[in-house]
Amino acid sequence: xxxxxxxxxxxxxxxxxxxxxxxxxxxxxxxxxxxxxxxxxxxxxxxxxxxxxxxxxxxxxxxxxxxxxxxxxxxxxxxxxxxxxxxxxxxxxxxxxxxxxxxxxxxxxxxxxxxxxxxxxxxxxxxxxxxxxxxxxxxxxxxxxxxxxxxxxxxxxxxxxxxxxxxxxx
Amino acid sequence: xxxxxxxxxxxxxxxxxxxxxxxxxxxxxxxxxxxxxxxxxxxxxxxxxxxxxxxxxxxxxxxxxxxxxxxxxxxxxxxxxxxxxxxxxxxxxxxxxxxxxxxxxxxxxxxxxxxxxxxxxxxxxxxxxxxxxxxxxxxxxxxxxxxxxxxxxxxxxxxxxxxxxxxxxxxxxxxxxxxxxxxxxxxxxxxxxxxxxxxxxxxxxxxxxxxxxxxxxxxxxxxxxxxxxxxxxxxxxxxxxxxxxxxxxxxxxxxxxxxxxxxxxxxxxxxxxxxxxxxxxxxxxxxxxxxxxxxxxxxxxxxxxxxxxxxxxxxxxxxxxxxxxxxxxxxxxxxxxxxxxxxxxxxxxxxxxxxxxxxxxxxxxxxxxxxxxxxxxxxxxxxxxxxxxxxxxxxxxxxxxxxxxxxxxxxxxxxxxxxxxxxxxxxxxxxxxxxxxx
Numbered sequence: 001x002x003x004x005x006x007x008x009x010x011x012x013x014x015x016x017x018x019x020x021x022x023x024x025x026x027x028x029x030x031x032x033x034x035x036x037x038x039x040x041x042x043x044x045x046x047x048x049x050x051x052x053x054x055x056x057x058x059x060x061x062x063x064x065x066x067x068x069x070x071x072x073x074x075x076x077x078x079x080x081x082x083x084x085x086x087x088x089x090x091x092x093x094x095x096x097x098x099x100x101x102x103x104x105x106x107x108x109x110x111x112x113x114x115x116x117x118x119x120x121x122x123x124x125x126x127x128x129x130x131x132x133x134x135x136x137x138x139x140x141x142x143x144x145x146x147x148x149x150x151x152x153x154x155x156x157x158x159x160x161x162x163x164x165x166x167x168x169x170x
Numbered sequence: 171x172x173x174x175x176x177x178x179x180x181x182x183x184x185x186x187x188x189x190x191x192x193x194x195x196x197x198x199x200x201x202x203x204x205x206x207x208x209x210x211x212x213x214x215x216x217x218x219x220x221x222x223x224x225x226x227x228x229x230x231x232x233x234x235x236x237x238x239x240x241x242x243x244x245x246x247x248x249x250x251x252x253x254x255x256x257x258x259x260x261x262x263x264x265x266x267x268x269x270x271x272x273x274x275x276x277x278x279x280x281x282x283x284x285x286x287x288x289x290x291x292x293x294x295x296x297x298x299x300x301x302x303x304x305x306x307x308x309x310x311x312x313x314x315x316x317x318x319x320x321x322x323x324x325x326x327x328x329x330x331x332x333x334x335x336x337x338x339x340x341x342x343x344x345x346x347x348x349x350x351x352x353x354x355x356x357x358x359x360x361x362x363x364x365x366x367x368x369x370x371x372x373x374x375x376x377x378x379x380x381x382x383x384x385x386x387x388x389x390x391x392x393x394x395x396x397x398x399x400x401x402x403x404x405x406x407x408x409x410x411x412x413x414x415x416x417x418x419x420x421x422x423x424x425x426x427x428x429x430x431x432x433x434x435x436x437x438x439x440x441x442x443x444x445x446x447x448x449x450x451x452x453x454x455x456x457x458x459x460x461x462x463x464x465x466x467x468x469x470x471x472x473x474x475x476x477x478x479x480x481x482x483x484x485x486x487x488x489x490x491x492x493x494x495x496x497x498x499x500x501x502x503x504x505x506x507x508x509x510x511x512x513x514x515x516x517x518x519x520x521x522x523x524x525x526x527x528x529x530x531x532x533x534x535x536x537x538x539x540x541x542x543x544x545x546x547x548x549x550x551x552x553x554x555x556x557x558x559x560x561x562x563x564x565x566x567x568x569x570x571x572x573x574x575x576x577x578x579x580x581x582x583x584x585x586x587x588x589x590x591x592x593x594x595x596x597x598x599x600x601x602x603x604x605x606x607x608x
Contacts, residue, residue, distance in 0.1 A: 007306070008305070008306045008307050009305030009306050014364070017363050017364070018310045018360060020360075021356045021357060021359060021360035022310075022314070023356075024352055024353075024355070024356035025314075025317055025353040027352055028349040028350065028351070028352030028353040029349075029353060031247070031349040031352070032345070032349045034247060035341065035342070035345055037341035037342065037346075041340075041341040041346050044324065044339050044346075045321075045324050045350065046320065048320045048321075048323035048324035049319050049323065049324075051323055052319065052323055053290070053294070053319065057290070085386075085408070087409075088408070088413060092413075092417050095417060095421075096417070096424070099287070099421050100424075100425075103280075103330060103444075104334065104444040104445075106331060106334045106336035107444065107446060111336060112335070112337075115335055115336075115337075116335050116336075116446070118463065118466045119460075119461070119462050120335070120459070120461075120463070121451055121460045122447075122449050122451060123449070126449055130443045130444060131444060134443065134444070
C-alpha cells in the first residue's frame, strides 16, 4: 500500500475514480470521433479549454487593472475628502453589462440575424436596444447608489469604507 | 576535483528549476487577490453543484422525451454501448412536463454560467501551479481538469449559442452537445468526488456563511497554504466577499429570470429582455412563437392549398381533405408547445383526436403512428409517436388555434399537438400518418 502510494502519489481509490472518469469521458470522445466532423469538434473542444484561461482571464484582468488606474488615480485633496471608493460602482455594473454581452452577443450584435429572423419570424433588432437600455439602467442605478453613499459620508454619518488601495486588488 | 558528468549537471539544473518557479504566474506571490481562497472556491462550487446536476438530469430527460427507441426518432448517431437507450416511453401527462423539464434545463444552464466564470476565476492560480506535474496521480488529475474546464465551456457554450440559433461551428450541435456532456460530466464527477472533502473541511474551519459577514474594512485574506488558492502576498481588498458573491448571484438570478420569462411566457415574456424568445410576434390568434417559419423550411401556399390531402394509412388507406377533417368530431385543449431551446407557449388548439384517425385507418387498438411532414429535408420532418401518445384523449391533429385557422407558419393545413412532447414532435404541415400496431 505504501509502495503504491509512493509510486502513484495517492490512494488506489483515487486511481479507480480517475479511471472510471476517463472511461466515461473516453466514451464521449469515441462517439464524437465517429462523426464526420470529429476533428472540427475536437478543435472547438480544445479552443473551449483555453478560451477562458488563456484569453478571457488575461483580458478581464487587464481591464480590471485599467479600471483601477482610471477610476482611483493618484490621491488628491478631493480624493481624500471623498471617502467613498468609486471603483465598485464602476466595475460591478460594467461586469454585469459585459457578462450580458458575453452570453448573448450573437443576438445583441446581430451576428446572424438573417437566420434568426428567417427561423423565428421575429425581428432581430430589439436586442441591441435592450442591451443598451440594460447598460444605462445598471450604470444609472450604480451612480444613484454612489450619490446616496457620498451624501451620507459627507454628512459625517457612519464612516464609509476606506479608499480602494491596491490596483491588483481583485 | 573531477567535473560533474554532463547528465548529472542537467539533472541538477532541472531539479533546481522545478524547485524555483520561473518569474510570473507560476510564483505564488504573483496572485494578489485577497478574496481567492478555499472558502470562496467551495461556496461557488456548492452553488454550481445542484445547478449542474439539474441541468444534466433534465438534459438526459430531454433525450428520453424524443422516445429515441421508436422509428427514426433518435437524432444521435448509432445506438452506442446501450446507455443511450431509454427504457420508458415519455408520458403525456402532465401536458406541461416537457415545458417544465426543458425550461429547467435551459434556466439552470443559464444560471450556472456566471457562477462557473467566477469559479474559474477563483482557481486560476492552480492552472500555473509549480511544478506542473508532481507525480502520476497529480498528472492524471490535471488532465482531468483540462477536460473539466474545456468540457464545461464547450457544453455550456454550445448550448448558449444553440438557443440563439447561432451556429459558427462545423459540427452538428446535438451530437457535440450530448457527447461533449459525457466528457464534461465524467470530469465533473471526479472533481466532485475529490473536492467535496476539501469543501467540507473548509466549511468546518471557516463556517459556511460566516465569511459573508465582514464588510470591506474587515475583509481579510484566507491563510496561505501551499498548493491552495489563497494568496501568499494578498493585496488590500477592494471589494468584500459578500459584494463579490452578491454580484455573481445577481448575474445568475438575472439570466435565470430571462430564461424563466421565455419559458413561462404570457405577460412576462417580454421581461426576458435578451433571451431569444422574449418578444411576441403579434396579438392575433396565431401571434405566438414559431420554431421555424414555413419560409425557413421551404413550405409555400402551393403545397397547402385546396389540393392538399391528408394520407392516413393503416389497415385501410384514406385520403382526407381539410373539410373532411373539420367534419369529424372536433376537440379543444389548452396545450403547450415546448421547444428544446427552452421556450414555451400554451395555446388553445382545436382538431381531430389522433385516436379517431387511428380508427379511420383501421388500427383502433394499440397503435403507433409515423407522422410525415410536407417539409422536404431535415431529421425532424418525421416522427414516430408512441401508442401512449396516440391514445391520449388530448392528442390532436390540430386544424385551428385560438378559434382561428392555423397560419401557414404554425403548420396549416394541419399539425400534430401531443401533450408533454417536445415541440419538434408537434409536426407541422402534416402530409401522411401511417398507423401500425404497437
